[in-house]
């Protein structure tokens with residue numbers, strides 16, 4: 001399945017925000033990032049949850065113990081839902097979920113493009129796909145998008 005149509009949304013958001021820094025983009029779009037304890041009930045056991053209208057604010061709650069690169073990936077993924085899936089009111093992110101539907105893969109693709117993750121033929125040469133995904137802080141299934 002081709003996700004190329006998503007590229008123009010990624011480029012559009014970078015142009016609009018004059019940045020590809022995920023924190024600057026959230027700030028420009030008035031989207032709020034709230035880091036909370038992983039046991040906070042609002043997360044319902046997920047790594048993050050996006051809410052389009054939480055007391056009139058667009059907000060992502062995200063657990064506060066993720067490594068920085070993973071945090072950026074999750075925030076970029078949730079931004080993907082915000083931009084691409086405008087009829088979704090909320091979206092939970094859970095890295096342990098194996099079966100991921102079309103919308104999840106679209107948001108993953110959006111995040112990979114926005115973050116500009118790339119496979120380096122030399123550096124990643126003899127890594128397994130699991131190691132490579134870990135190094136790039138993307139989901140293993142995302143490697144095919146890079």
Ligand SMILES: [Zn+2]
Nearest residue numbers: 091092104107
């Ligand atoms: Zn998602």
